[in-house]
Amino acid sequence: MNCHSPYLQQRGTDLSRRWFLRECGLGLGKVGLASLLGGRAMASDAFAPQPAHFGGKAKAVIHLFMAGAPSHLELFDYKPTLVKYDGKPLPPSVIGGQRYAFIRPDANVMAPQFKFARHGQSGMELGETLPHLAKVADDIALIRSIHTDQFNHAPAQIFFNTGFSQPGRPCIGSWATYGLGCSTQNLPAFVVMSTGAGISGGTANWSSGFLPTSYTGVRLRNQGDVILDVANPKGVDTRLQRSTLDTIRSLNEENLGTIGDPEIRTRIDSYEMAFRLQSSAPELMDLKNETKATLDLYGCDPAKPSFARACLLARRMIERGVRFINIYHEGWDAHSDVVGNHRSNCQATDQASAALVQDLKQRGLLDETLVVWGGEFGRTPMVENNPTLGRSQGRDHHPQAYSIWMAGGGIKGGITHGATDEMGFHVVQDPVHIHDVQATILHCLGLDHERLTFEFQGRRFRLTDVFGNVVKPLLA
Secondary structure, X not given: OOOOOHHHHHHOHHHHHHHHHHHOOOOOHHHHHHHHHOOOOOOOHHHOOOOOOOOOOOOEEEEEEOOOOOOHHHHOOOOHHHHHOEOOEOOXXXXXXXXXXXXXOOOXXXXXXXXXXXXXXXXXXXXXXXXXXXXXXXXXXXXXXXXXXXOOHHHHHHHHHHOOOOOOXXXXXXXXXXXXXXXXXXXXXXXXXXXXXXXXXXXXXXXXXXXXXXXXXXXXXXXXXXXXXXXXXXXXXXXXXXXXXXXXXXXXXXXXXXXXXXXXHXXXXXXXXXXXXXXHHHHHHOXXXXXXXXXXXXXXXXXXXXXXXXXXXXHHHHHOOOOEEEEEEOOOOOOOOHHHHXXXXXXXXXXXXXXXXXXXXXXXXXXXXXXXXXXXXXXXXXXXXXXXXXXXXXXXXXXXXXXXXXXXXXXXXXXXXXXXXXXXXXXEXXXXXXXXXXXXXXXXXXXXXXXXXXXXXXXXXXXXXXXXXXXXXXXX
């Protein structure tokens, strides 16, 4: 972690020790290696639990990423002034020099397409397509002042997850598992699932970047085999497989002792994890022991892949010690028919998102599990109508302002933080940058975003680069 010397971060602790033993000519290389690998056949030191920088309240994170960018104006940030300007262009003073991909800056305003109401003791104002979230309004913190540097989907998604707009940096889940390790030996420390259409940012969203690849998110499929190519071929029983793996491990460990490449350790760990997943993954995915009340709470049909099923599986992973879980639900890119798009996506996600908060709370897990919900940017107050592309009544990309919510894991419930102007165009109160969100997530885990670093190519890197502040008003 950050307490390691730059040399050990770059070369690896095992390598430096073996180098010392070998170069001293003591003939103790194999003894030293055996000592280092003692007890690691089933779990790598990479994921051994590590002390946090301080006492963070969250032990794990479930990140519900709404890929495609939901409209804050339809869901979280009601603007009656847009009703007044409906069908008219925004004043030039609001637009400034902003340019857009698919609409002209003088495009007409579109009023909010859904009704809003206040909920809970906090009086949190939410759109009518979020009736289930409304039931847990007092458990969530709604942030209406998020802004990002990125305008297009792939770079914005990668930026939210890695703190950089191009592939190659470690994502939040990788940093969290690098910093804290994991308490499970039978499941990956960092798991990724997805529902809906394709993810614009692709695997860069859950990549370990320049960290060892053992910290990369492991993608679990939502149907069929949980992980491809894990099942044994016909004629290969457990005894033969174990014997084969032991032989391969022995050869890899010998190679590791000679070369010292940490990626060889990753290979060893991958084989062992795949072996354990053959029993642990089917048990995880088998929902027959879940009560009907729980399945109904999520709106989950165990036989059908869905966002609801993914959320229920996430809760089960939390119970089994998984550190970080990403669930991507794609399809929010409403360049046309924002009403139909958001109604459909809310039907797919609202009940399960709220159920996850409720279920974690009733099981005593919410206080130690941070749940984050949101997309990569917002949507424009102006309408997108483009007959050439067959688009009408949609909204374009909007990086200047949008909303996300967080719950549990050290976050104060029942609060609304930040505000946008009367058009929902610019942040005017308590701005929260993406780096601030990242810093806050790490803080809830007990990690200081300025101290959690890794040396690569002569420079110390961190998730938030050289930016970011913890959003202290959100903390319980």
